Amino acid sequence: MSDRIPFRVQPMLATLVREPFHNSGWLYEEKYDGYRLLAYKEGSRVTLLSRNAKDRTGTFGEIAQAVAALAPRTLLLDGEVVAFDRRGVSRFQLLQNLQTASRFAVFDCLYSDGTDLRRKPLADRRAALEKAVQPRHRAILLAARIADNGLKAYETAQRKGLEGVLAKDASSPYVEGRSRYWLKFKVHQEDEFVVAGYTAPDGSRQHFGALLLGAYDRDKLVYVGKVGTGFTHKSLAELYQTFQPLVRSKPALVDPPRERGVTYLAPRLVAQISYSELTADRKLRQPVFLGLRDDKRARDVTMPGIQ
16 A cells, blocks of 8 residues: 555635534534644655645654654644643644644544545544544644534633634535535634734834734725734844835735835735724724734735635
8 A cells, every 4th residue: 555645635624604503413623723734644754734735844843753653554634733821722822932832633534544534524534533643642632622512612612711613514524625514603803914014113112113904805905903012022123024025115905004104015924913803994903913824825814704
């Protein structure tokens, strides 16, 4: 039997819904706040790919070693690289400088020992996943099932301070791209936005004041507000250096804010932002910068609620 997995996949993505729900025959998992990864084990070789197909094997070497130690000769796992705070809640910020040990929360198995599982129902793939990760390594964990009832799962997620809940049809195949077989409802608002520019610093702050953020609505990059919190002295300096090659004279935003001292950037960088809500005029309320991420193209960042 060949050690080569005969395909590469784009990850299956959940569709955002506004309200929690319960459907019979669905599973309700914790929604993690981390980096999506596909892990390909082909004999002794392991490759970790991000959702935009960037190789992250070197970045997460301990996870690659843990996957290599699993029993199946060939294996394809889908999951999220996460780091947990003291309360056991995953936090994207903790992954930024790799200061906290990362773990691979796996939730799907697409291939195992020469068998393509993508057309099998999720319940069967989960069974294959649970078999594959035994005995469990400290760098790998099974994605947590919160409750059998979706409404109770949402209540638990609220109580624990989780980002949200992933609801999955147990009878569904693995479908690449966005699907309604997987749905997500959020407890804590956190999304990706395009960095479109920055303002001049005020007072004692150095490098820049706030970031101008945008999201695509169809083909237009729409302004959603500024974020001026969540930075350290170090991150201000590092981000400023990252921005310089992207400086441009005209805004990429179709509706840039009317204020002085703005430096516009080519829309290539994606920031993870926490916020309390998106207002009626589609502006972020109480945004906090969590970090940059390179596992999603800026052009794929759409307005929250637009899939």
